[in-house]
Amino acid sequence: MENLISEIKRIANQNPQGFTISLPNLEHVKSGWIVALKETQNSFGDEGLKKVIETSLNTSQKLGGWKEGKDFYWDTVITFDTKEDAIRAGIENGQIAIYHIETASLIYL
Amino acid sequence: MTHIKNIKLIEELISPSDLQKMDAGAAMHLHHSRIEFKVLDADQDAITVRVTQGKSPAENYLSAKELAARAKDLFGYFIPGVDIRARAIPYAPPSVEVVSPEWIQNQMREKGIDNKTIVEMTGVDKANISNWVSGKRPMSQPVKAMFYFMLK
Numbered sequence: 001m002e003n004l005i006s007e008i009k010r011i012a013n014q015n016p017q018g019f020t021i022s023l024p025n026l027e028h029v030k031s032g033w034i035v036a037l038k039e040t041q042n043s044f045g046d047e048g049l050k051k052v053i054e055t056s057l058n059t060s061q062k063l064g065g066w067k068e069g070k071d072f073y074w075d076t077v078i079t080f081d082t083k084e085d086a087i088r089a090g091i092e093n094g095q096i097a098i099y100h101i102e103t104a105s106l107i108y109l
Numbered sequence: 110m111t112h113i114k115n116i117k118l119i120e121e122l123i124s125p126s127d128l129q130k131m132d133a134g135a136a137m138h139l140h141h142s143r144i145e146f147k148v149l150d151a152d153q154d155a156i157t158v159r160v161t162q163g164k165s166p167a168e169n170y171l172s173a174k175e176l177a178a179r180a181k182d183l184f185g186y187f188i189p190g191v192d193i194r195a196r197a198i199p200y201a202p203p204s205v206e207v208v209s210p211e212w213i214q215n216q217m218r219e220k221g222i223d224n225k226t227i228v229e230m231t232g233v234d235k236a237n238i239s240n241w242v243s244g245k246r247p248m249s250q251p252v253k254a255m256f257y258f259m260l261k
Contacts, residue, residue: 018140019166028166034141066140068110096133104142104162104169104179106134108186 005049008063009072018066020077020101023056032079033086033100036064038093040076049074083107112136114147119156119188127187134183142169143200146180155192156184162200173197204261208253210244216260217242231255 007026011019020029037059040052049065052074056063062077080086083100090098090109097108112135120128138144143163150157160180162171171179176197184193217223224242228235233255240246241256248256 015166017143018136020141028168030167030169034137064140066136096130097137099137099141101141101167101169104138104144104171104175105182106137108130108134 001050001053004053005046008049008053008065012065012067012072015065016067016072018064020062020064023053023061023063029062029077029079029101031102032081033083033098034064035078035080035086035089035093035095035098037076037078038095040074041094042073043075044068044071044073052076112139112146114145116148118148118151119184122151122153122156122188122191131183131187134186138179138183141165141167142171144171144176144179146183149196153191155194156188157194157196158184159196159198161198164200164202170200173199205250205253205257208248208257210242213242213256213260216256220260222260227259230259 004024008021011021011026020034021027022029037055040055043049043052049072052063056076059076060078062079063074064077065072065074078089080089086098087107087109095109097106099106111132113132116128116132123131135146138146143165145161145163147159148156149159158180160176162176174197176199177195180195180197181193185191224235224238227233227238231238237246241248241252
């Protein structure tokens with residue numbers, strides 16, 4: 001776990017504007033509709049990262065992060081192949097919008 | 110913290126809650142695609158926006174036309190009826206991005222340079238040079254730049 005935390009922090013420091021990776025291989029996610037999981041919203045700092053890693057490993061195996069002010073924020077990310085599934089999940093998770101990685105397009109919900 | 114630069118220029122054209130939602134959308138474009146928006150000019154009839162894309166970890170690069178469409182979608186969604194004029198600047202990879210082990214090997218062959226010559230020219234130890242040239246060790250950006258300017 002400590003090694004995983006350290007590697008994710010390294011990726012975060014290289015990508016403060018944001019990133020989404022798969023766990024445990026730490027590869028950047030390059031396809032699908034992105035939806036953030038409601039239960040990991042407002043997770044930040046080291047404690048937040050631990051919680052989000054655990055949630056991600058137990059669910060979608062995907063994790064996102066970005067820097068806001070001095071802190072890194074983290075969330076568990078779910079990807080969907082279809083817009084319809086993503087819209088449904090986005091609404092269930094209280095999201096403002098969903099995002100399609102390949103086409104860099106967003107849909108407000 | 111806002112993600113749209115010069116967002117104050119459009120504050121009078123949109124409600125605070127919609128402004129917040131628009132900025133959240135811009136944040137998603139930044140997080141997932143390194144797309145950034147800057148309001149250059151705004152009045153009741155038209156908004157001029159510069160939209161640029163940087164190097165994206167997801168490698169989801171858009172053309173100028175597609176970037177302009179994203180700007181029009183984002184601003185037009187919340188401020189309908191206003192002419193959205195987008196100045197799009199797509200991502201242009203730095204020249205050194207051509208550097209790969211295959212590129213280095215080809216350039217060395219063309220120029221008749223071997224590993225020993227590179228070691229002598231750079232003072233970098235032979236093991237490192239050999240590993241980079243063969244692809245056994247990934248190259249950092251400064252290492253790519255070294256090979257690029259030596260072999261281009």
